[in-house]
Amino acid sequence: MSAKATVSDVARHAGVSAATVSRVLSGNHPVSGATRTKVLRAIRELDYVVNAAARALSGRQPRTVAIILTDVSAPFFNTVARGIERQAAVEQRLCLISSTDGDPDRELAVVSMLREQNTGAVCLIGGVRDTPEYRSRMAALANALHEADSRLVLCGRPSPGPDLPVTVVEYDNEGGAFAAASHLLSAGHREIVFLGGGEDTTTTGRLAGVRRAMAAYGLELDPAMVVPGALVRRFGYQATKRLLADGPAFTAIFGCDDLVAAGAVAALRDAGVDVPGQVSVIGYDDLSPAEDVYPALTTVHIPHDEIGRTALRLALHRDDPDLPAQHVVLGTHIVVRQSVAPRLP
Secondary structure: OOOOOOHHHHHHHHOOOHHHHHHHHHOOOOOOHHHHHHHHHHHHHOOOHHHHHHHHHHOOOOOEEEEEEOOOOOHHHHHHHHHHHHHHHHOOOEEEEEEOOOOHHHHHHHHHHHOOOOOOEEEEEOOOOOOHHHHHHHHHHHHHHHHOOOOEEEEOOOOOOOOOOEEEEEEOHHHHHHHHHHHHHHOOOOOEEEEOEOOOHHHHHHHHHHHHHHHHOOOOOOHHHEEOEOOOHHHHHHHHHHHHHHOOOOOEEEEOOHHHHHHHHHHHHHOOOOOOOOOEEEOOEOOHHHHHOOOOOEEEEOOHHHHHHHHHHHHHOOOOOOOOOOEEEEOOEEEOOOOOOOOOO
16 A cells, blocks of 8 residues: 555545645644644555655755746846745755746646646746736646645736735835826926836736826826837837837836836937936836936836745745735835936926
């Protein structure tokens, strides 16, 4: 019997879940005395002790932590991943990194594979299109990982639903955009272009923040002033050139991220437009491009490293009653530099 018994066999015999059996075997998570006794009795009766001990001896190395990025070259994703990796080092865990290139089917396939690899946590970084299908499939994966004594961790994206075994660490995306747009409005700007982004949750939150700020001033954002596109410097440059040639009049640009805003600044300068004397530009993320462009970008700071560290710490210690809830929203704030000035009369 010992050669054939599995964790599932022990779980059925003890009347508990496979995840509970795994917790008893690993000794890394709290289990009640009565439950532990039932599991150990089932292990003895099924002669599972020898196999479990062999696995424990061969698997003393820290379990892996998986990081799944939308794009491995994107600074935003990399800085959050760095926070996860730093916390993994503290936890004596190894990191495995994979990329999906924005393909939701690829993301789901990778998560499905990882649940079979004894992965302690699967961390997803990057915006998504928040559809009912996405929520349904991710909820199923969250439950599957939970049954495998693992954890689905979402960094900077919403939970797929309530009451799911998932760790979510977000940042105040809409609030940051509201503060940034309010900064432009308080400087007298009314003709503000929202540049970059698509239909993902990151963009929709930032656009909602801009609209809310304008509404507070009794204004509406003209649809013609919303120019979607890739979150890359080239798009910001080319879109700004088109706006200068054919677009509506504007005195400020809200870049959906710092790369887009950096491209906009370059295009304005190449066209002989003074920044911020004639056109103000604001970014979002507070990554290295914000300080490298001239003039340095006023932008919204996101606590990238803290997002990664907090997410993994909560996931790996999810049974610790002294830690906060498994859904945390971190704050954002404006970093004022030189790219915003009062609107000319």
